[in-house]
C-alpha cells in the first residue's frame with residue numbers, strides 16, 4: 001500500500017501532485033472511490049464549477065431587484081432557481097456590499113467556501129496569514145495584501161464561514177454599466193469581489 005507522510009507539508013506542485021496521487025490510490029485500493037469517480041469530480045470542479053457561476057448570479061441580482069431580494073434572503077434557494085447548487089453550498093448566505101458597508105469572508109478554522117458559486121478556494125484563502133490578519137486588521141489586510149483601499153467611512157464587516165454556513169458577497173455594481181447586458185456584467189464580477197477582497201471590475 002502507498003504510504004503518505006502526513007507530517008511533511010507538501011510545498012512544490014510536484015509534491016502536491018504526488019500526495020494527491022497517493023491519497024487517490026489509497027481510496028481506490030480500499031474501494032472507497034473509483035478512478036473514474038475521482039476523474040469526474042476533478043473535472044467537474046476544475047471546469048464546470050467556478051466563480052463564473054457566482055458571477056452569473058451577481059449579474060442577475062444587479063439587473064433584477066426581486067431576484068436580489070430573494071438572493072439576500074436565501075442564497076441557496078435563489079441560486080437553485082438558476083440551476084446552481086450542490087456540495088458545500090447547502091447553506092449559503094449572500095451579503096451585499098454597498099457604499100457604506102464592505103463585507104469580506106474568511107474561514108478562521110480552515111477553508112470553508114461556497115463551492116457551487118465560487119469553485120475551489122484559492123491557496124491564500126486557506127493560508128494562516130490571511131485567516132489571522134483579515135480578522136485582526138481587516139482594513140490594513142485589504143489594503144496591503146489585496147490593494148483594496150477603502151474609505152475610512154466605509155464600515156468593514158468580516159464574516160467567518162464554517163462547515164454549516166458559507167458566506168459570499170454581491171459586490172457593488174460599478175458605475176457606467178447601466179446599459180450592459182447580464183453577460184457583459186457577469187464578466188466584471190471577479191472571484192475576489194465575491195470573497196470581499198476585491199471590487200467588481202470597472203467597465204473601462
Ligand code: FE
Pocket residue numbers: 107108109110111112113161162163
Ligand atoms: Fe473551514
